[in-house]
Amino acid sequence: xxxxxxxxxxxxxxxxxxxxxxxxxxxxxxxxxxxxxxxxxxxxxxxxxxxxxxxxxxxxxxxxxxxxxxxxxxxxxxxxxxxxxxxxxxxxxxxxxxxxxxxxxxxxxxxxxxxxxxxxxxxxxxxxxxxxxxxxxxxxxxx
Numbered sequence: 043x044x045x046x047x048x049x050x051x052x053x054x055x056x057x058x059x060x061x062x063x064x065x066x067x068x069x070x071x072x073x074x075x076x077x078x079x080x081x082x083x084x085x086x087x088x089x090x091x092x093x094x095x096x097x098x099x100x101x102x103x104x105x106x107x108x109x110x111x112x113x114x115x116x117x118x119x120x121x122x123x124x125x126x127x128x129x130x131x132x133x134x135x136x137x138x139x140x141x142x143x144x145x146x147x148x149x150x151x152x153x154x155x156x157x158x159x160x161x162x163x164x165x166x167x168x169x170x171x172x173x174x175x176x177x178x179x180x181x182x183x184x185x
Contacts, residue, residue: 045098052075072162
């Protein structure tokens with residue numbers, strides 16, 4: 043089984059995958075989001091190529107736990123994606139993952155330009171890892 047994690051932003055979509063044993067999430071890359079259809083084509087292609095069984099998409103809730111403007115945008119994107127992929131899509135609370143990813147890259151003293159390139163895919167990996175951890179804690183994964 044392989045899962046894909048997505049951090050959907052206005053300009054880029056960070057992508058991560060689990061290993062086949064569902065042990066950990068790994069950053070994969072970034073899809074430029076110039077047009078939704080093109081981005082969805084790329085996500086669909088990657089999902090088929092990697093034989094993905096589930097896609098986990100981060101939803102940017104507000105600190106109050108509500109869906110804000112950005113969350114609405116991501117949900118609209120998810121609806122388009124659901125029409126094109128045949129695997130289940132899970133919406134997952136991504137509060138603070140971008141901040142955590144940025145903090146980690148700064149602690150590693152990653153230069154600004156390189157940090158920006160890695161930020162989205164690391165955020166996707168953190169979203170996916172937190173989902174995996176929840177499944178493991180609930181005993182819903184045999185790993």
